[in-house]
Amino acid sequence: MDDELARIRExxxxxxxxKMQGAQKGGVQHVDEMHFQQFVTTNQFAxxxxxxxxxxxxxxxxxxxxxxxxxxxxxxxxxxxNTDDNRRIALQFNxxxxxxxxxxxxxxxxxxxxxxxxxxAIREKIIRRFxxx
Numbered sequence: 001m002d003d004e005l006a007r008i009r010e011x012x013x014x015x016x017x018x019k020m021q022g023a024q025k026g027g028v029q030h031v032d033e034m035h036f037q038q039f040v041t042t043n044q045f046a047x048x049x050x051x052x053x054x055x056x057x058x059x060x061x062x063x064x065x066x067x068x069x070x071x072x073x074x075x076x077x078x079x080x081x082n083t084d085d086n087r088r089i090a091l092q093f094n095x096x097x098x099x100x101x102x103x104x105x106x107x108x109x110x111x112x113x114x115x116x117x118x119x120x121a122i123r124e125k126i127i128r129r130f131x132x133x
Contacts, residue, residue, distance in 0.1 A: 028062075028069050031079035033086045041107040043077035045130045050093075050100040052084045057116035058099045064119045065101075068126065075132060103129050 031039050031048060040046045049065050051058035062080070069078035083090040083098055093102060093109070101113040101122065111129045113122060126132065 028065050028078045028080050031081045033088050036081065036086075036089055037107075039077065039079055040104040043104075044106060045076040045132075046104040047076055047078050047126060048102045048104070049078070049080040050083050050090065050095050050098055050102065051080055052082060052098055055098050060116050061099045061101070064122060067119065068123060071123075072126065072132070076126060076130060105130060 028049070029039070036048075040048070047065070047068070049058075049061060051061070065078055065080065069076075072078075081089055083095060089095075093100075093112075097114050099114075099116055102109055103111040103113075103126065111125060113125060
Protein backbone atom coordinates (compact mmCIF):
# COMPACT_ATOMS: atom_id res chain seq x y z
CA MET A 1 0.00 0.00 0.00
CA ASP A 2 2.80 2.43 0.91
CA ASP A 3 4.69 1.61 -2.30
CA GLU A 4 1.58 2.25 -4.37
CA LEU A 5 1.01 5.59 -2.63
CA ALA A 6 4.64 6.55 -3.24
CA ARG A 7 4.27 5.71 -6.97
CA ILE A 8 1.10 7.79 -7.21
CA ARG A 9 2.79 10.74 -5.50
CA GLU A 10 5.83 10.48 -7.77
CA UNK A 11 3.66 10.33 -10.89
CA UNK A 12 1.63 13.35 -9.75
CA UNK A 13 4.79 15.30 -8.98
CA UNK A 14 6.15 14.56 -12.46
CA UNK A 15 2.87 15.75 -14.01
CA UNK A 16 2.95 18.99 -12.03
CA UNK A 17 6.61 19.59 -12.89
CA UNK A 18 5.81 19.00 -16.56
CA LYS A 19 2.99 21.53 -16.40
CA MET A 20 5.22 24.16 -14.83
CA GLN A 21 7.92 23.58 -17.45
CA GLY A 22 5.29 23.79 -20.20
CA ALA A 23 4.86 27.49 -19.46
CA GLN A 24 8.40 28.08 -20.68
CA LYS A 25 7.60 26.42 -24.05
CA GLY A 26 4.39 28.29 -24.76
CA GLY A 27 0.87 27.23 -24.18
CA VAL A 28 -1.72 28.23 -21.62
CA GLN A 29 -1.75 26.23 -18.39
CA HIS A 30 -4.77 25.59 -16.24
CA VAL A 31 -4.26 27.27 -12.88
CA ASP A 32 -6.31 26.43 -9.80
CA GLU A 33 -6.45 27.58 -6.19
CA MET A 34 -3.87 25.01 -5.14
CA HIS A 35 -1.25 26.10 -7.70
CA PHE A 36 -2.07 29.76 -8.25
CA GLN A 37 0.52 31.26 -5.89
CA GLN A 38 3.23 28.94 -7.16
CA PHE A 39 2.43 29.87 -10.77
CA VAL A 40 2.68 33.64 -10.25
CA THR A 41 5.78 33.48 -8.03
CA THR A 42 7.86 30.97 -10.01
CA ASN A 43 7.39 32.88 -13.27
CA GLN A 44 8.94 36.33 -13.52
CA PHE A 45 6.06 37.49 -15.71
CA ALA A 46 2.66 35.79 -15.70
CA UNK A 47 -0.64 36.50 -17.42
CA UNK A 48 -3.75 34.77 -16.09
CA UNK A 49 -7.06 34.72 -17.93
CA UNK A 50 -10.01 34.40 -15.53
CA UNK A 51 -12.93 32.86 -17.40
CA UNK A 52 -15.99 30.60 -17.22
CA UNK A 53 -17.40 28.04 -19.64
CA UNK A 54 -20.71 29.87 -20.05
CA UNK A 55 -19.02 33.19 -20.94
CA UNK A 56 -19.12 33.95 -24.69
CA UNK A 57 -16.49 36.74 -24.61
CA UNK A 58 -14.21 34.39 -22.63
CA UNK A 59 -14.44 31.86 -25.46
CA UNK A 60 -13.34 34.56 -27.94
CA UNK A 61 -10.31 35.48 -25.80
CA UNK A 62 -9.05 31.88 -25.38
CA UNK A 63 -7.44 31.61 -28.86
CA UNK A 64 -5.84 35.04 -28.37
CA UNK A 65 -4.23 33.81 -25.14
CA UNK A 66 -2.99 30.70 -26.97
CA UNK A 67 -1.39 32.82 -29.71
CA UNK A 68 0.21 35.23 -27.25
CA UNK A 69 1.57 32.35 -25.14
CA UNK A 70 3.43 31.09 -28.20
CA UNK A 71 4.65 34.57 -29.18
CA UNK A 72 5.98 35.30 -25.68
CA UNK A 73 7.20 31.74 -25.02
CA UNK A 74 10.13 31.71 -22.62
CA UNK A 75 9.41 35.29 -21.52
CA UNK A 76 5.87 35.25 -20.11
CA UNK A 77 3.91 32.36 -18.61
CA UNK A 78 0.21 32.19 -19.49
CA UNK A 79 -2.46 30.58 -17.37
CA UNK A 80 -6.22 30.34 -17.26
CA UNK A 81 -8.34 30.06 -14.16
CA ASN A 82 -12.00 29.05 -14.21
CA THR A 83 -13.79 31.42 -11.81
CA ASP A 84 -16.66 28.97 -11.23
CA ASP A 85 -14.24 26.30 -10.00
CA ASN A 86 -11.92 28.68 -8.13
CA ARG A 87 -14.18 31.18 -6.37
CA ARG A 88 -11.67 32.05 -3.63
CA ILE A 89 -9.22 33.44 -6.16
CA ALA A 90 -12.00 35.39 -7.89
CA LEU A 91 -12.99 36.89 -4.53
CA GLN A 92 -9.38 37.60 -3.59
CA PHE A 93 -8.92 39.73 -6.72
CA ASN A 94 -12.43 41.22 -6.66
CA UNK A 95 -13.31 39.78 -10.05
CA UNK A 96 -16.90 40.71 -10.78
CA UNK A 97 -16.73 40.66 -14.59
CA UNK A 98 -15.09 38.22 -16.98
CA UNK A 99 -13.02 37.78 -18.98
CA UNK A 100 -10.53 39.34 -16.59
CA UNK A 101 -6.88 39.16 -17.55
CA UNK A 102 -4.40 39.78 -14.73
CA UNK A 103 -0.74 40.61 -15.28
CA UNK A 104 1.73 39.61 -12.56
CA UNK A 105 5.37 40.65 -12.29
CA UNK A 106 7.47 38.77 -9.74
CA UNK A 107 4.32 37.58 -7.97
CA UNK A 108 2.71 41.02 -7.72
CA UNK A 109 -0.40 42.12 -9.62
CA UNK A 110 0.66 44.99 -11.89
CA UNK A 111 -2.33 45.40 -14.21
CA UNK A 112 -5.68 43.98 -15.23
CA UNK A 113 -7.73 43.96 -18.41
CA UNK A 114 -11.48 43.54 -17.97
CA UNK A 115 -13.43 42.51 -21.05
CA UNK A 116 -12.75 40.98 -24.46
CA UNK A 117 -10.18 43.34 -25.91
CA UNK A 118 -8.59 42.85 -29.33
CA UNK A 119 -5.39 40.83 -29.55
CA UNK A 120 -3.19 43.84 -30.29
CA ALA A 121 -4.48 45.79 -27.28
CA ILE A 122 -3.69 42.87 -24.96
CA ARG A 123 -0.32 42.34 -26.63
CA GLU A 124 0.66 46.00 -26.26
CA LYS A 125 -0.31 46.04 -22.59
CA ILE A 126 1.84 42.95 -21.95
CA ILE A 127 4.81 44.50 -23.73
CA ARG A 128 4.42 47.81 -21.91
CA ARG A 129 3.85 46.38 -18.40
CA PHE A 130 6.65 43.82 -18.60
CA UNK A 131 9.11 46.01 -20.53
CA UNK A 132 9.40 43.56 -23.42
CA UNK A 133 10.49 44.45 -26.93
